[in-house]
Amino acid sequence: MMRALQTLVMALACLAFTGVLATSIWTISGNPTPVNLTQLLTENMGRSGVEHPVTAVLLNFRSYDTLLEIGVLVIAGIAGISMAKTASLEDPAMRTSDSLLYALQRWFVPLMLVLAGYLLWAGADRPGGAFQAGAVLAATGVLMRLGGSPMEFLRPGLMLRLGLALGFTVFLLVAVASAIGGDAFLAYPPGMTKALIVVIETVLTLSIAMVLLALFVSAPVNDAEDPEEGAPS
Amino acid sequence: MTLWLMAGLLFTPLAWAVLTLLMNFTWGRLVTWVGIVVQVLVSLGLWLAVSRDGGFYYGLGGWEAPLGIELRVDGLAVTFVLLTAVVASACGWHAGVYIDADKPWHRYFWPLFWFLWSGLNAVWLGGDLFNLYVGLELISLSAVGLVALGGKAGALRASIRYLLAALLGSLAYLLGVALIYGQFGTLSIAGVVFWLEEHPVPAGSSLALALMVTGLALKTALFPLHRWLPPAHGIAKSPVSALLSALVVKASFYIAARLWLELGEPLGNLAAAQLVGLLGSAAIVWGSWLACRQLELKQVVAYSSVAQIGYLFLLFPLTYSVSESVTLQAQQGITLQVISHALAKAAMFLAAGNLILSTGSSRVDALKGVSRFLPFSLFSFGLAGVSLMSLPPSGGFAAKWLLLQASLGSGQWWWVLVLLVGGLLSAAYVFRIYRASFLESSETDHFYHPPRSLEIIPMILALLSLGLGLVSAEVLSVMALPFEEEGSP
Numbered sequence: 009m010m011r012a013l014q015t016l017v018m019a020l021a022c023l024a025f026t027g028v029l030a031t032s033i034w035t036i037s038g039n040p041t042p043v044n045l046t047q048l049l050t051e052n053m054g055r056s057g058v059e060h061p062v063t064a065v066l067l068n069f070r071s072y073d074t075l076l077e078i079g080v081l082v083i084a085g086i087a088g089i090s091m092a093k094t095a096s097l098e099d100p101a102m103r104t105s106d107s108l109l110y111a112l113q114r115w116f117v118p119l120m121l122v123l124a125g126y127l128l129w130a131g132a133d134r135p136g137g138a139f140q141a142g143a144v145l146a147a148t149g150v151l152m153r154l155g156g157s158p159m160e161f162l163r164p165g166l167m168l169r170l171g172l173a174l175g176f177t178v179f180l181l182v183a184v185a186s187a188i189g190g191d192a193f194l195a196y197p198p199g200m201t202k203a204l205i206v207v208i209e210t211v212l213t214l215s216i217a218m219v220l221l222a223l224f225v226s227a228p229v230n231d232a233e234d235p236e237e238g239a240p241s
Numbered sequence: 242m243t244l245w246l247m248a249g250l251l252f253t254p255l256a257w258a259v260l261t262l263l264m265n266f267t268w269g270r271l272v273t274w275v276g277i278v279v280q281v282l283v284s285l286g287l288w289l290a291v292s293r294d295g296g297f298y299y300g301l302g303g304w305e306a307p308l309g310i311e312l313r314v315d316g317l318a319v320t321f322v323l324l325t326a327v328v329a330s331a332c333g334w335h336a337g338v339y340i341d342a343d344k345p346w347h348r349y350f351w352p353l354f355w356f357l358w359s360g361l362n363a364v365w366l367g368g369d370l371f372n373l374y375v376g377l378e379l380i381s382l383s384a385v386g387l388v389a390l391g392g393k394a395g396a397l398r399a400s401i402r403y404l405l406a407a408l409l410g411s412l413a414y415l416l417g418v419a420l421i422y423g424q425f426g427t428l429s430i431a432g433v434v435f436w437l438e439e440h441p442v443p444a445g446s447s448l449a450l451a452l453m454v455t456g457l458a459l460k461t462a463l464f465p466l467h468r469w470l471p472p473a474h475g476i477a478k479s480p481v482s483a484l485l486s487a488l489v490v491k492a493s494f495y496i497a498a499r500l501w502l503e504l505g506e507p508l509g510n511l512a513a514a515q516l517v518g519l520l521g522s523a524a525i526v527w528g529s530w531l532a533c534r535q536l537e538l539k540q541v542v543a544y545s546s547v548a549q550i551g552y553l554f555l556l557f558p559l560t561y562s563v564s565e566s567v568t569l570q571a572q573q574g575i576t577l578q579v580i581s582h583a584l585a586k587a588a589m590f591l592a593a594g595n596l597i598l599s600t601g602s603s604r605v606d607a608l609k610g611v612s613r614f615l616p617f618s619l620f621s622f623g624l625a626g627v628s629l630m631s632l633p634p635s636g637g638f639a640a641k642w643l644l645l646q647a648s649l650g651s652g653q654w655w656w657v658l659v660l661l662v663g664g665l666l667s668a669a670y671v672f673r674i675y676r677a678s679f680l681e682s683s684e685t686d687h688f689y690h691p692p693r694s695l696e697i698i699p700m701i702l703a704l705l706s707l708g709l710g711l712v713s714a715e716v717l718s719v720m721a722l723p724f725e726e727e728g729s730p
Binding site (some may be wrong): 031033036039040043044062068070071079082083086090166172177180183187188195 | 244245247248251252255256258259262263299300301302303304305308310346349353356359360363371372375376378379382383385386389390391395405416420423424425426427432436440441444445446448449717
């Protein structure tokens with residue numbers, strides 16, 4: 009009885025919230041916005057170095073957000089591997105010996121690698137870019153792991169940490185290079201915008217894939233743990 | 242010069258996060274201590290530059306708002322940048338000695354520490370609603386990572402709970418940001434305020450403010466959304482607890498306060514302001530009461546944070562449709578409360594860590610006899626307690642004095658009662674720790690003596706929080722500086 013009442017109250021609260029939100033969105037969408045950002049974006053596209061507006065916003069106009077977001081991904085990767093205390097993140101016990109998967113993998117892995125490369129390149133003038141390419145690359149890694157291909161680089165050693173940090177480091181170095189030259193933080197030097205964005209996108213793809221893959225494989229936790237503060241060790 | 246300082250401020254924590262990620266704990270500690278010196282110097286330089294020339298907008302990547310992201314570098318922001326530098330370097334120094342260097346997973350402490358610092362700076366300087374969200378995410382995720390670091394099931398449970406609360410808060414905030422963007426077409430706070438000054442308030446925009454403030458209140462652990470805080474702050478390592486209580490909860494409050502001060506007048510209403518104040522008062526009373534009843538030392542300090550956070554939310558009723566002078570008093574009082582609580586609570590958690598290290602138990606009743614063996618740490622704990630009890634000349638006293646004046650000046654006498662009761666209750670839980678430590682018991686007489694540096698750090702922080710009341714006028718004068726409204730320098 010109590011439980012049903014609880015569910016009912018919660019359902020009503022959710023409905024009421026959805027109603028208020030919908031009304032609010034309805035009112036808002038009826039009015040034109042005072043600042044026309046789309047037009048401003050179109051006017052400045054020529055100075056952005058790329059042809060696709062999403063890439064221009066992500067890697068030029070609002071590149072600070074992207075830099076910090078990559079930082080968030082690196083943090084997630086760090087938090088993930090900090091909990092996996094096994095010597096190797098690659099666990100032989102979790103390999104499958106499914107012959108179908110093995111056969112599929114031969115077809116899929118090269119295809120997915122090409123697709124990741126294509127998505128990265130497409131980011132310049134149509135939807136695509138580092139995040140999508142990185143996700144496909146990570147999915148390739150997941151498939152390889154399930155199929156039992158050896159991936160030595162996934163030990164939680166220096167290589168893995170270098171891989172996690174690579175994209176972020178390059179992005180950060182580009183950001184600070186212009187600041188040392190007397191320009192604002194994250195400003196691209198004129199004429200080199202396109203080249204720098206392509207370099208950043210490429211290394212970001214690798215690092216994003218590495219973070220996602222590390223999170224996927226670092227799931228198991230073993231027993232060696234820290235005693236709590238003040239607890240007898 | 243100022244441009245280089247800004248670049249240094251943004252670059253250093255992020256660069257050190259990457260550097261320390263590639264090292265083990267011992268090397269990371271060495272590199273971190275170098276980085277702390279750099280970051281403190283840069284923060285101090287920026288503070289001096291702003292206190293001399295006034296604030297400015299800093300357009301990142303050379304783009305101006307609304308197309309790009311602008312940082313708002315004003316007196317309040319650089320004051321908090323400097324506060325962060327002081328508290329974080331104290332915690333970093335303490336952690337380098339306190340944390341066991343032999344456990345392999347502790348190598349990840351330093352990168353998370355530096356990412357946390359960069360997130361805090363991003364929030365203090367942020368002038369863009371979405372960029373503030375990214376800053377909050379940096380802070381929350383690295384804080385969760387620090388709580389969970391090498392922990393047992395209890396720590397993992399606390400950190401997952403923390404993560405879910407923080408994510409829910411972030412999502413509510415983000416929903417509000419999306420509504421604001423849909424309404425005004427810009428993410429820049431200054432842009433929205435500028436438009437609202439000259440036009441009538443469009444319908445439906447109050448919901449956005451309400452959603453953002455609710456989400457941020459959850460992340461700040463305002464009563465009754467405070468349940469995630471004590472387990473997370475209590476179970477983390479003491480330097481981490483100090484960072485979380487002193488700075489992390491302040492970041493989400495800072496955004497809520499900025500939004501309220503800029504948008505509260507057009508988009509808010511009186512009932513909402515009074516409701517937030519009422520919840521803050523409930524937090525003061527309920528948090529202090531629970532702090533008096535905890536059996537574990539760090540839980541006492543954590544519940545004390547819940548209570549002290551309550552004071553901050555008195556900003557909402559004390560700045561809504563009141564006279565200019567009352568608003569100013571309330572803002573100054575809250576700023577002092579943020580600073581003095583950050584210093585005092587960091588000191589308290591670090592001292593509590595020393596006491597736990599010394600007695601080998603986290604319980605309050607294990608403190609018997611410790612006053613003879615560890616008077617120095619206990620004294621730091623008490624000095625920090627003086628600021629929480631808001632006795633003169635501490636920063637806490639100056640803060641509550643200003644809040645009292647603001648309450649009386651605006652005729653809202655009911656907050657005066659809350660301030661008085663809160664002070665008495667905080668005295669009760671601080672003295673409770675003292676009572677336990679002065680009991681003489683013949684059973685235990687061997688206590689571990691922590692290294693001298695561990696004892697000095699909380700003492701410095703406690704003295705700073707105590708002395709804040711004496712220099713409050715100077716601290717507050719930086720906030721009232723002129724602000725250059727026209728673009729970047």
